[in-house]
Amino acid sequence: MPKLFSGAEIVFKCLEDQGVSHIFGYPGGAVLPIYDELKNHNSVKHILVRHEQGAGHAAEGYARSTGKPGVVLVTSGPGATNVVTALTDAYMDSVPLVCISGQVPTHLIGTDAFQECDTTGITRPCTKHNWLVKDINDLAEIMHKAFEVATTGRPGPVLVDIPKDIQFQKASYKKLKRKNKLNGASHNNFSQESINELINLMSKATKPIFYTGGGVINSGPKASELLRELVYTTGFPITTTLQGLGSFPGDDNQFLGMLGMHGTYEANNAMYECDLMINIGARFDDRITGKIDEFSPKSKKVHIDIDPSSINKNVKVDLAIVGDVKSVITSTLKTLKKSKPNFIKSNKQKTSKWWEKIQKWRSKRSLDYIGSEETIKPQYAIERLYELTKDKDTFITTEVGQHQMWAAQHYKFNKPNRWMTSGGLGTMGYGLPAAVGVQIAHPQKLVIDIAGEASVLMTMQEMSTAVQYSLPIKIFILNNEYMGMVRQWQELLHDKNYSESYTAALPDFVQMAEAYGCVGIRAKTPEELDDKIIEMLNTDRPVIFDCLVDKQENCFPMIPSGKPHNQMILGPKDKEQNKITGKGRTLV
Amino acid sequence: MPKSKSAYSFAGKKEKLDTHIIVVWVDNEAGVLARVVGLFSGRGYNIESLAVAEIDPKLNISRITIVTTGTPQVIDQIKLQLKKLVPVHKVADFKREDKNVIFKEMALFKLVGNNGKIDKAIKACKKYNAVILDSTNKSKVVQITALRREIDTMAKNLRKFGLVSVSRTGAVAMTRGEKVFK
Numbered sequence: 220m221p222k223l224f225s226g227a228e229i230v231f232k233c234l235e236d237q238g239v240s241h242i243f244g245y246p247g248g249a250v251l252p253i254y255d256e257l258k259n260h261n262s263v264k265h266i267l268v269r270h271e272q273g274a275g276h277a278a279e280g281y282a283r284s285t286g287k288p289g290v291v292l293v294t295s296g297p298g299a300t301n302v303v304t305a306l307t308d309a310y311m312d313s314v315p316l317v318c319i320s321g322q323v324p325t326h327l328i329g330t331d332a333f334q335e336c337d338t339t340g341i342t343r344p345c346t347k348h349n350w351l352v353k354d355i356n357d358l359a360e361i362m363h364k365a366f367e368v369a370t371t372g373r374p375g376p377v378l379v380d381i382p383k384d385i386q387f388q389k390a391s392y393k394k395l396k397r398k399n400k401l402n403g404a405s406h407n408n409f410s411q412e413s414i415n416e417l418i419n420l421m422s423k424a425t426k427p428i429f430y431t432g433g434g435v436i437n438s439g440p441k442a443s444e445l446l447r448e449l450v451y452t453t454g455f456p457i458t459t460t461l462q463g464l465g466s467f468p469g470d471d472n473q474f475l476g477m478l479g480m481h482g483t484y485e486a487n488n489a490m491y492e493c494d495l496m497i498n499i500g501a502r503f504d505d506r507i508t509g510k511i512d513e514f515s516p517k518s519k520k521v522h523i524d525i526d527p528s529s530i531n532k533n534v535k536v537d538l539a540i541v542g543d544v545k546s547v548i549t550s551t552l553k554t555l556k557k558s559k560p561n562f563i564k565s566n567k568q569k570t571s572k573w574w575e576k577i578q579k580w581r582s583k584r585s586l587d588y589i590g591s592e593e594t595i596k597p598q599y600a601i602e603r604l605y606e607l608t609k610d611k612d613t614f615i616t617t618e619v620g621q622h623q624m625w626a627a628q629h630y631k632f633n634k635p636n637r638w639m640t641s642g643g644l645g646t647m648g649y650g651l652p653a654a655v656g657v658q659i660a661h662p663q664k665l666v667i668d669i670a671g672e673a674s675v676l677m678t679m680q681e682m683s684t685a686v687q688y689s690l691p692i693k694i695f696i697l698n699n700e701y702m703g704m705v706r707q708w709q710e711l712l713h714d715k716n717y718s719e720s721y722t723a724a725l726p727d728f729v730q731m732a733e734a735y736g737c738v739g740i741r742a743k744t745p746e747e748l749d750d751k752i753i754e755m756l757n758t759d760r761p762v763i764f765d766c767l768v769d770k771q772e773n774c775f776p777m778i779p780s781g782k783p784h785n786q787m788i789l790g791p792k793d794k795e796q797n798k799i800t801g802k803g804r805t806l807v
Numbered sequence: 808m809p810k811s812k813s814a815y816s817f818a819g820k821k822e823k824l825d826t827h828i829i830v831v832w833v834d835n836e837a838g839v840l841a842r843v844v845g846l847f848s849g850r851g852y853n854i855e856s857l858a859v860a861e862i863d864p865k866l867n868i869s870r871i872t873i874v875t876t877g878t879p880q881v882i883d884q885i886k887l888q889l890k891k892l893v894p895v896h897k898v899a900d901f902k903r904e905d906k907n908v909i910f911k912e913m914a915l916f917k918l919v920g921n922n923g924k925i926d927k928a929i930k931a932c933k934k935y936n937a938v939i940l941d942s943t944n945k946s947k948v949v950q951i952t953a954l955r956r957e958i959d960t961m962a963k964n965l966r967k968f969g970l971v972s973v974s975r976t977g978a979v980a981m982t983r984g985e986k987v988f989k
Contacts (some may be wrong), residue, residue, distance in 0.1 A: 340841070780815060
């Protein structure tokens with residue numbers, strides 16, 4: 220007779236087998252047997268959050284900064300519905316999450332029992348897959364399968380719903396059979412011909428560009444190294460999406476900055492004018508492409524992606540290579556070195572005119588802004604934060620809005636997995652709990668949430684979590700008292716009708732910090748900003764930094780809606796723009 | 808072009824829609840139909856008809872046949888998205904015009920009235936493999952198998968012959984000849 224284990228024990232045996240060291244959760248009636256079992260498993264540390272959405276985002280932060288799946292444990296009903304936002308966020312941004320939820324006992328399912336909800340029904344569209352465990356003998360296999368689905372191919376969230384009676388029932392435990400499976404091995408059989416075709420296109424191109432995304436980060440740190448090698452070997456310019464920041468050094472000369480709606484002038488114009496676009500691990504999102512009919516009209520397009528359904532979804536491409544970024548770049552580099560050892564030399568001349576053009580666009584200095592000595596410009600605040608933290612291995616999370624775009628524009632990332640932001644879903648309130656998760660994974664590192672005052676209030680309660688676990692996260696709030704991005708759109712598109720975008724009653728963030736038991740710092744003038752930031756960095760406790768910034772500042776440059784890449788509007792610093800302000804406004 | 812007040816771009820040009828029959832082999836487990844149908848509704852794809860039943864009790868496989876319309880790009884997306892679902896084994900796609908594939912739908916007609924009328928109705932049904940399943944002196948229930956458009960026409964034309972109720976299935980499909988879709 221094999222030894223029998225309860226469902227709750229099996230859950231932990233699976234977590235141990237999967238090498239899980241931290242789970243983020245919140246107890247409740249339908250998961251109590253699992254919580255009861257927690258004490259017997261020292262290798263799995265539970266982080267108690269204050270709201271299940273916080274658990275989900277913390278697990279996302281953990282996953283994105285480590286490359287390992289994040290694990291969430293919630294109860295039935297409201298526990299499960301509260302985590303839906305985080306699951307959807309993870310689904311949109313391809314973050315591996317395993318969410319375990321309690322459910323009412325099997326005999327009560329369908330009776331509208333206390334804290335019952337159709338969890339698998341609700342989470343079906345926002346997970347890669349989910350399971351309702353109806354038989355204790357299936358539990359171990361489902362748990363292991365859940366980790367496999369979450370982490371292979373294009374990563375994403377999964378959910379395992381375990382009724383309370385299953386948690387008590389007993390069964391034998393089958394150990395995990397380790398499969399030596401590569402990330403997405405099932406979709407990794409691209410052909411050598413397609414690689415040859417890619418190199419053929421690369422050697423013909425006179426105006427090439429790499430357009431890379433989060434897929435490079437998801438493919439592991441090695442993929443970022445290989446990407447650098449590929450970019451240096453070819454001498455091509457590179458632009459990355461919001462999620463791709465960090466895969467290539469942000470201060471490198473070949474880097475054109477981020478592209479898209481708030482991308483740089485040079486990156487977007489290069490995308491429009493190029494004759495070869497090599498998309499590596501990005502998905503032609505609508506914030507990237509602008510008007511799709513006029514998206515990069517003159518280019519041959521190559522798309523490298525692990526998800527076959529990403530190919531030709533938004534933009535038709537000329538060459539599709541379905542595979543893991545790391546493997547595809549490895550083959551490309553190998554073939555390139557063998558077939559064209561002098562690629563860089565022959566290529567330099569061919570692309571010299573292209574680089575001249577790019578320099579011309581660059582000279583527009585599209586990220587410039589008009590400085591001030593009286594008020595702190597938000598861009599200036601990010602610049603100073605970058606300058607004062609760039610020598611440390613800093614992890615940045617953000618909320619969603621203007622501050623997020625300014626952070627993406629002005630903070631320069633040199634390593635992958637250092638930038639955690641909600642791109643696809645655009646979840647306000649993501650950054651603070653994500654910072655909690657990042658700090659759990661990297662206790663010795665500097666973790667900063669660049670936040671807006673509106674976003675951060677959505678999940679502010681997680682400061683209490685940070686205090687409980689002595690996590691010295693820094694919440695750097697660019698406080699303009701407005702939902703800044705909403706205000707910006709209302710200014711530009713809705714005749715300055717600032718409908719409900721001003722928060723007339725905000726808490727005193729310094730006092731709030733003290734109430735939570737952490738440290739509050741406020742900066743009001745550009746003069747004192749550096750000293751205050753240094754004070755924040757020297758504080759070995761959680762800090763809420765209330766940075767009072769210019770309330771009217773807009774985020775530029777910007778592609779107005781329905782416009783292609785070559786019709787950006789630049790900031791007020793650009794003289795030409797000043798001349799056509801009137802007309803430029805109506806164009807938006 | 809109208810002035811945009813949206814953070815999103817305008818809808819692009821409208822392309823021609825084709826009708827396709829998508830056949831999906833899935834594990835016959837709880838919620839699998841919801842996954843497939845939810846994918847269609849969630850992504851805004853059409854379902855014109857749907858037929859589903861277990862075809863292999865030993866391997867626990869069900870076969871779902873979906874008639875859908877979409878641009879070539881949408882049809883491609885439907886197939887690729889379906890293939891990403893964990894319980895999906897394989898996906899086949901046939902154009903409705905495809906001569907190498909048989910499509911059939913079944914319909915039940917309830918006819919009520921005098922015998923003269925009903926006989927005319929049954930005569931009209933003859934070319935669609937009519938089978939009389941129930942018969943009383945005032946009514947008949949007839950089964951036919953045909954293409955969707957043929958059943959549409961029949962349902963319309965039989966109204967004057969006492970058709971009072973129609974029940975019909977979604978389309979099922981199978982390739983001609985010895986070849987089997989792998």
